[in-house]
Amino acid sequence: MPQDPAAALSALLRSASIQDHEEVLRAANAALKANKADITAQHTRVVALLHLDRFDDALRAIGEGGNKLENACLLERVYALYKTGKLDDATAVLKSVGLEERSVSHVAAQVAYRAERFDGVHAIYQKLSSEDAADEKNDLNINSKAATAQAEWQGINPSQPADDDEQPDAFEVCFNIACSCIARGALEQASSLLQRAARLCDASDDLSDEDKEAEMQPILAQQAYVYARLGKTKEAVDLYNSLAQSDTIDPDLALVLENNLSALNTDRENPFLLQRKASTWSARSKDAKFFNYQTEALNRNSLIIDLKAQKIDGISRRTAKALYKTHHPSPNPAVNALSVLNAVAATHGTSGKQLTRAVQELSRKRPDDVGLVLTVVQNQLRQENHGAALSTLEAFLSRLGQSEDVQTTDVRFSPGLVALAVSLMRHQGREASAKAELAKAATYWQDRPSGSSTSLLREAGIELLRSSKPQDLQLAGSAFEKLFARNQGSHIAAAGLVASLAPSDPQKAEKYVAELPEVDDLIGGIDVEQLIDAGVAAPPKSTATLKRPAPDDGDRKAASKKRRKRKLPKNYVEGRTPDPERWLPLRDRSSYRPKGKKGKKKMAESTQGGIVREEETLELVGGGGVKVERAPASGSSNKKKKKGKK
Helix, strand or coil, rough: CCCCCCHHHHHHCCCCCCHHHHCCCCCCHHHHHCCCHHHHHHHHHHHHHCCCCCCHHHHHHHHHHHHHHHCHHHHHHHHHHHHCCCCHEEEEEHHHHCCCHHHHHHHHHHHHHCCCCCHHHHHHHHHHCCCCCCCHHHHHHHHHHHHHHHHCCEEEEEEEECCCCCCCCCCCHHHHHHHHHHHCHHHHEEEEEEEEHHHHHHHHCCCHHHHHHHHHHHHHHHHHHHHCCCHHHHHHHHHHHHHHCCCCCCHHHHHHHHHHHHHHHCCCCCHHHHHHHHHHHHHHHHCCCCCCHHHHHHCCCCCCCCHHHHCHHHHHHHHHHHHCCCCCCCCCHHHHHHHHHHHHHHCCCCCCCHHHHHHHHHHCCCCCHHHHHHHHHHHHCCCCCCHHHHHHHHHHHHHCCCCCCHHHHHHHHHHHHHHHHHHHHHCCHHHHHHHHHHHHHHHHHHHCHHHHHHHHHHHHHHHHHCCCCHHHHHHHHHHHHHHHHCCCCCHHHHHHHHHCCCCHHHHHHHHCCCCCCCCCHHHHHCCHHHHHHHHHCCEEEEECCCCCCCCHHHHHHHCCCCCCCCCCCCCCCCCCCCCCCCCCCCCCCCCCCHHHHHHHHHHCCCCCCCCCCCCCEEEEECCCEEEEEEECCCCCCCCCCCCCCC
């Protein structure tokens, strides 16, 4: 007599070690043939499909089972939706179910992670860590560090910043902290952590050789990326090539390797052949499970490759179509990058002032486009025209500030634009304007979520602490209080609160003094003697001045140099009256005596202040003439004689 299929399935499930999920699936299908309403067999089939990574089939099986099976397989349904990329549907199911069960909370954290809601991930993991779960502590720490790294890659200040000084014993935690360092630009520290992660992974006894190879691939890929960022191109290319030759590499990782290799070799590759490769990447990236910043980087690189291949019209149409669907102004870096590429395509072949005028003309057509305005500012800065760049940016910010739209005002006070404006103002020597801009930004973000404005609040608070005005100190205290509430234990926020509250409310400031680190910990690694020998570093002057600077030591030495002693005549006798005619020419002096007949004759003929003799020439009959002296006229010769009587 053949065994009952339901009993066979039950016996198989009671087995201590179930390794063959295909066998379980066959037993569940056999039980369902005998009885389609067997809820145990339906549930078993769904679980077996999930173990076999047949997630679409699992969703189909849950749908065919009706409401009763859906209620019994809520966890399995959410997991299948998560694995198939249907994150919105998974979120909707989780909202209807709630997070009372611990298993559902784990899946909810994974869904929030893939949906890039990293604050929600940290909230779930904090709740799970607060419960008694010693066996899950390591996994929770790994996943929490991964969410922190992804938040920093997205430019979001995480609610739980990574501890860079931590030296974990798990290679997963070490890898995630290294990714956080890369996102912040701490490349040397990231390289050291990645090497440690590779050593820990290779020395692990819990992994097989195949698992070690799979875990080492992302570690080495990140190490190659760090090499490329540090300028070690050869090491990066060699490491990428070694990874690309692996037969077991993940398809998504392979796509990233191809993109990065092409970026490093772009100057040596034919742009048209590179464009053909990029078209295959675009086709494959549609099925890849990338985060938004990865997808945006691939799309941006594809457009740049098309630009090198002279596909100007295509880039112009594609970017214009994408920009048309976007609300401007937009804080999204990907949208602003599309604006820049659109401007490049529209002004292809121009440069210098002609390029600036062309981009300004585009900006007049799209006045709220952040990417275009930043392109104009960048061109003006390249031409060393800082005043025009600041005027362009201030006019744009003023126009955005007049709007009542929330997104527009968020862009107006976005940390990037505020930082650019403050930098240009300080370059022009307008410290008061820079301080006022930071104060306005800090006031705006007081009543709004601090997510991406953490750095702005910190810098604004530090700047406002330098003021002696009570309202500035109060605003600084509000900014630091918000930062302290978000990042418990932040030394900068605690120090800012103490500094801002001490003049007005010393008792309240006392509460935050305990949060400050010990002085010995801060100065433990400082060499005082070396600092004294180095002297005081003075910042360079931001603007030129017409006032002559004070002379340095070298100039003073040159000015105090002893003057050369004047030489006296050889025949000089002290006490003797100098000749009063010493300044006259030699021939005009009274002591002058010419030599020779000609000299004496010339001397005699010269007036020297005497009477001038008049001469006249008498002509001879045969020609020629003789000079004779004219007799001086008498005093009566000039008078007219009176005629006498005859």
